[in-house]
Amino acid sequence: MYKRVLIVDDHDAILHSITKVLHSYKISQIDSVQYCDDAFLKYKRALLDGNAYDLIITDLCFKKDYRNTHLASGEDLIEAIRATDKGISIIVYSMNDQLQKVRYLVKSCAVNGFVCKDRRGSLELTSALMDTSKGVTYLSPQIVDAMSRKEDLEILDYDITLLKLLSQGKSQEEISHHFKTRAIKPSSLSSIEKRLNRLRIQFKAENAIHLVSQAKDLGLI
Amino acid sequence: MYKRVLIVDDHDAILHSITKVLHSYKISQIDSVQYCDDAFLKYKRALLDGNAYDLIITDLCFKKDYRNTHLASGEDLIEAIRATDKGISIIVYSMNDQLQKVRYLVKSCAVNGFVCKDRRGSLELTSALMDTSKGVTYLSPQIVDAMSRKEDLEILDYDITLLKLLSQGKSQEEISHHFKTRAIKPSSLSSIEKRLNRLRIQFKAENAIHLVSQAKDLGLI
DNA sequence: TTTTGCTTTACGGGAAGCCGTAATGATCAT
DNA sequence: ATGATCATTACGGCTTCCCGTAAAGCAAAA
Numbered sequence: 292m293y294k295r296v297l298i299v300d301d302h303d304a305i306l307h308s309i310t311k312v313l314h315s316y317k318i319s320q321i322d323s324v325q326y327c328d329d330a331f332l333k334y335k336r337a338l339l340d341g342n343a344y345d346l347i348i349t350d351l352c353f354k355k356d357y358r359n360t361h362l363a364s365g366e367d368l369i370e371a372i373r374a375t376d377k378g379i380s381i382i383v384y385s386m387n388d389q390l391q392k393v394r395y396l397v398k399s400c401a402v403n404g405f406v407c408k409d410r411r412g413s414l415e416l417t418s419a420l421m422d423t424s425k426g427v428t429y430l431s432p433q434i435v436d437a438m439s440r441k442e443d444l445e446i447l448d449y450d451i452t453l454l455k456l457l458s459q460g461k462s463q464e465e466i467s468h469h470f471k472t473r474a475i476k477p478s479s480l481s482s483i484e485k486r487l488n489r490l491r492i493q494f495k496a497e498n499a500i501h502l503v504s505q506a507k508d509l510g511l512i
Numbered sequence: 513m514y515k516r517v518l519i520v521d522d523h524d525a526i527l528h529s530i531t532k533v534l535h536s537y538k539i540s541q542i543d544s545v546q547y548c549d550d551a552f553l554k555y556k557r558a559l560l561d562g563n564a565y566d567l568i569i570t571d572l573c574f575k576k577d578y579r580n581t582h583l584a585s586g587e588d589l590i591e592a593i594r595a596t597d598k599g600i601s602i603i604v605y606s607m608n609d610q611l612q613k614v615r616y617l618v619k620s621c622a623v624n625g626f627v628c629k630d631r632r633g634s635l636e637l638t639s640a641l642m643d644t645s646k647g648v649t650y651l652s653p654q655i656v657d658a659m660s661r662k663e664d665l666e667i668l669d670y671d672i673t674l675l676k677l678l679s680q681g682k683s684q685e686e687i688s689h690h691f692k693t694r695a696i697k698p699s700s701l702s703s704i705e706k707r708l709n710r711l712r713i714q715f716k717a718e719n720a721i722h723l724v725s726q727a728k729d730l731g732l733i
Numbered sequence: 734t735t736t737t738g739c740t741t742t743a744c745g746g747g748a749a750g751c752c753g754t755a756a757t758g759a760t761c762a763t
Numbered sequence: 764a765t766g767a768t769c770a771t772t773a774c775g776g777c778t779t780c781c782c783g784t785a786a787a788g789c790a791a792a793a
Binding site: 476477478480481482485498 | 740741742743744749
């Protein structure tokens with residue numbers, strides 16, 4: 292089991308509840324902060340002082356307030372940590388269950404656990420602690436269900452940027468030009484049309500607006 | 513101060529924290545539930561038993577799970593209650609600070625308080641309890657700030673439904689037809705085009721896709 | 734090299750969206 | 764009633780999108 296844990300979340304009620312869960316185990320140090328920037332500082336400081344954390348539990352979404360922040364989200368924090376430190380365990384504890392995000396965090400950021408902050412959140416957090424401390428990745432059941440359906444697994448980065456550009460108001464010709472200047476392979480107007488057509492069919496969307504709308508709902512963009 | 517309070521929120525940590533805040537006051541009954549449907553049943557039952565609640569504190573957004581629900585969101589719950597009961601106090605305690613929602617809830621649902629669930633949430637909740645128990649509406653400062661900027665105050669319900677239909681993949685002609693069958697006033701294709709044009713200018717959007725995309729970001733739809 | 738199969742590109746016709754102008758309706762004050 | 768003002772509707776042109784077909788490019792197998 293873990294020795295030193297840092298908890299990062301906006302809301303004091305959540306901090307409190309996580310802390311309570313952790314108290315069931317004999318963890319020598321439990322710290323908590325409400326800002327990602329503070330989290331990173333605390334993390335660095337602990338490293339330098341020779342009593343590094345072995346687990347970070349963090350939310351993804353943080354409200355903005357009067358403080359201007361460097362790391363604005365849990366993702367930023369995780370990226371900053373993982374840039375140098377592959378060893379420390381990271382558990383994400385978040386409302387956000389958008390597949391795209393989860394996949395990115397697990398695949399690219401080597402996150403050790405992803406727990407959906409919902410009715411059974413506290414319970415699942417316990418499971419996540421057990422699993423990850425043994426080196427096993429933990430994902431909330433909902434997530435696993437959703438990820439096992441592989442329909443949208445085939446959506447490439449290319450498609451994502453395509454949808455993003457579209458949602459930014461670019462015309463198909465502008466998108467074509469965008470890809471041409473960046474030497475991204477299928478860049479002709481025709482190919483872009485074809486790709487969008489494929490996506491429309493996949494998403495059962497009536498038109499481009501509907502497509503972008505759904506992509507936004509799914510959190511793809 | 514209130515006598516009987518019902519708390520409605522997904523997450524046990526939040527329920528816990530609200531309950532703790534309420535314990536500071538001498539409130540004879542504090543109940544909490546995790547589903548809107550349960551909340552409504554409990555509310556109705558208390559009414560019939562002659563010990564009605566005088567305050568409901570509720571979140572807006574509830575996760576879906578295996579249970580299929582009738583009232584899926586805090587808005588649904590509030591609407592159901594307000595349909596017959598104008599007397600009971602309602603405080604919304606939510607992450608969601610999208611202006612459109614807040615305005616609707618305060619204006620149309622006569623919500624007595626709206627507290628943003630963020631770092632200072634617990635503190636503000638106290639203020640909200642004090643104010644609303646004296647008959648004063650309480651809104652989180654962030655909300656007040658945002659509402660005072662009147663840029664988007666002029667966006668009507670009409671525009672919202674327009675954007676919604678658009679985001680659902682309806683063509684302008686279909687939208688025209690939709691309005692015609694429902695006897696909603698500006699229903700001609702031409703009017704709809706004009707309206708959308710106005711919205712595009714207001715939102716500085718390049719085209720309809722961009723417009724819907726921004727409307728979604730702002731939480732208008 | 735040729736064949737085969739796939740992806741990318743090119744083009745053309747029809748539908749939908751965008752935009753200006755003008756006509757019609759409705760409301761209100763004179 | 765008359766005119767002024769504003770919202771709604773109608774229409775025509777031009778652009779962009781949508782969709783099918785066909786050609787060109789490319790890679791692996793024969």
